[in-house]
Amino acid sequence: MNCLIIGSGPAGYTAAIYASRANLSPVLIEGPQVGGQLMITTEVETFPGYPEGVAPFQMMDDMRRQAERFGTQFMEGIVEKVDFSCSPKKVWLDNGTLLESETVIVATGASAKFLGIPSEEEYKGRGVSACATCDGFFYRNKTVAVVGGGDTACEEATYLAGLCKKVYMIVRKPYLRASEIMQQRVLNNPKIEVLFEHNTLQLTGEPKVQGADLVYRKGSAEEEVRHIEIDGFFLAIGHKPNTDLFAAYLDRDEEGYIKVQGDSPRTNVAGVYAAGDCADPHYRQAIVAAAAGCKAAMEAEKYLKQ
Numbered sequence: 001m002n003c004l005i006i007g008s009g010p011a012g013y014t015a016a017i018y019a020s021r022a023n024l025s026p027v028l029i030e031g032p033q034v035g036g037q038l039m040i041t042t043e044v045e046t047f048p049g050y051p052e053g054v055a056p057f058q059m060m061d062d063m064r065r066q067a068e069r070f071g072t073q074f075m076e077g078i079v080e081k082v083d084f085s086c087s088p089k090k091v092w093l094d095n096g097t098l099l100e101s102e103t104v105i106v107a108t109g110a111s112a113k114f115l116g117i118p119s120e121e122e123y124k125g126r127g128v129s130a131c132a133t134c135d136g137f138f139y140r141n142k143t144v145a146v147v148g149g150g151d152t153a154c155e156e157a158t159y160l161a162g163l164c165k166k167v168y169m170i171v172r173k174p175y176l177r178a179s180e181i182m183q184q185r186v187l188n189n190p191k192i193e194v195l196f197e198h199n200t201l202q203l204t205g206e207p208k209v210q211g212a213d214l215v216y217r218k219g220s221a222e223e224e225v226r227h228i229e230i231d232g233f234f235l236a237i238g239h240k241p242n243t244d245l246f247a248a249y250l251d252r253d254e255e256g257y258i259k260v261q262g263d264s265p266r267t268n269v270a271g272v273y274a275a276g277d278c279a280d281p282h283y284r285q286a287i288v289a290a291a292a293g294c295k296a297a298m299e300a301e302k303y304l305k306q
């Protein structure tokens, strides 16, 4: 095989469109969440070409069909093991299949971290989101909460304050971890109320999120359960790139993002490329991932010609 693509988000599908048009006969492994992280959002309104917005399912299906039209083959399955020390590179799926390919494009994305409380799962798509830029618009003039005290949480809270009536920040420590400038933006914003030393117990409401039960100073003499009324609950406690599988072969930064060379998707292994959120700690946008997928396919083509 010439080109194996791991992942079915915007990076993977775009790599497949370019690789199949270049006659590389790519095979794309769709992974555990077909369509990628975007599938957990409500509507995509930022991707160019969709003036009325588009349902994530529709957009990802469009990309998939576009790749299929040029001959991409799709495989269900989850990659369990890789060996990038040899040529061709080896990739094993959870069903035992061994695939061998001259080039591999890693587009495995990242996963937003969740708190792990049961109601988070229950309300996914009904008031729980891990992306303010994707879903904030649906909470115009409403009240929302953002969990986390880092730069992402401050950025999301500030963004949401531009749209919403009120934003609570639920911060487990007595201070924010974010950079000084981000903290000041939050603390000086009259629409944002920071609830320090609070943790979330559960979300309430029917059929959508209408409130959250929080606990203040858990485990201390002042411990107290408090209730806030909210329409949306945004997680901003960090992302984890899905790259553990590649740890033995690909250079990664301390957070696990695959290191690429300059603005190319080249990794430290010749013939292996990383595109999208698995290699992008900064932007985490579908359009940026799609662009990286395009570059990865073009690099793969160049490598195969050489």
Ligand code: NDP
Binding pocket: 114, 115, 147, 148, 149, 150, 151, 152, 153, 155, 171, 172, 173, 176, 177, 236, 237, 238, 239
């Ligand atoms: P961080 O790891 O910096 O912050 C995560 C926040 O979530 C912390 O406040 C942490 O609390 C809190 N948290 C983690 N787990 C839980 C939990 N289970 N319950 C409650 N709270 C929890 O992640 P970010 O995504 O904010 O940032 C990642 C990196 O990206 C950082 O280096 C950041 O500086 C950078 N970044 C920079 C931006 C910019 O410069 N504009 C924008 C966005 C990100 P605690 O403090 O108690 O651990």
